[in-house]
Amino acid sequence: DAKTTQPPSMDCAEGRAANLPCNHSTISGNEYVYWYRQIHSQGPQYIIHGLKNNETNEMASLIITEDRKSSTLILPHATLRDTAVYYCIVGSGGSNYKLTFGKGTLLTVNP
Amino acid sequence: NAGVTQTPKFQVLKTGQSMTLQCAQDMNHNSMYWYRQDPGMGLRLIYYSASEGTTDKGEVPNGYNVSRLNKREFSLRLESAAPSQTSVYFCATKTKNSGLPEQFFGPGTRLTVL
Numbered sequence: 001d002a003k004t005t006q007p008p009s010m011d012c013a014e015g016r017a018a019n020l021p022c023n024h025s026t027i028s029g030n031e032y033v034y035w036y037r038q039i040h041s042q043g044p045q046y047i048i049h050g051l052k053n054n055e056t057n058e059m060a061s062l063i064i065t066e067d068r069k070s071s072t073l074i075l076p077h078a079t080l081r082d083t084a085v086y087y088c089i090v091g092s093g094g095s096n097y098k099l100t101f102g103k104g105t106l107l108t109v110n111p
Numbered sequence: 112n113a114g115v116t117q118t119p120k121f122q123v124l125k126t127g128q129s130m131t132l133q134c135a136q137d138m139n140h141n142s143m144y145w146y147r148q149d150p151g152m153g154l155r156l157i158y159y160s161a162s163e164g165t166t167d168k169g170e171v172p173n174g175y176n177v178s179r180l181n182k183r184e185f186s187l188r189l190e191s192a193a194p195s196q197t198s199v200y201f202c203a204t205k206t207k208n209s210g211l212p213e214q215f216f217g218p219g220t221r222l223t224v225l
Binding site: 032034036041042043044045046049087098099100101102103104 | 115144146151152153154155156159169170199201203212213214215216217218219
């Protein structure tokens, strides 16, 4: 599985958009980009995933560059409850893919 | 609909003691996973089970055994606990539908080995 690089921490003002970057320069053609987050020692929570195209759901948007070597998770209107560690994970899809977590980015949303 | 449940929530063991961590799910998912998370680190996969009756090693299987008792339950056993196994243990599940990649995580078991 390809490795990812994320900044260790970021700050964001409440109500503003939070843009979390991820580099995955060794991603292969059949690998997806997954984002999870972990709020203070709880179990991780799935946010979104994508292969090539940009994706949006009720939680966030995922922007993947054309060369697929990097991506950005966007939380459009961050709230205090979005303070968490965000993990960018690259892996193959399929019925039983396994997740390899790095250290992630600690996003702190400030009032 | 409880999702993924784990027992116990907290446990303290002495070195050399054994214990079993329990995980149960009511989502009818085929795949189940055990991860551990050390302080300040991401999760690491210990074992997983693609379906009832099958188990496979993950990244850090040494010192652990697992049992997929049935479709609902996946247990993790420490035969002789060591301080290096002090960690938070998470169980997760996933449907076999490859179009639904989400893994659902339990609340975790916090284990301390003295």
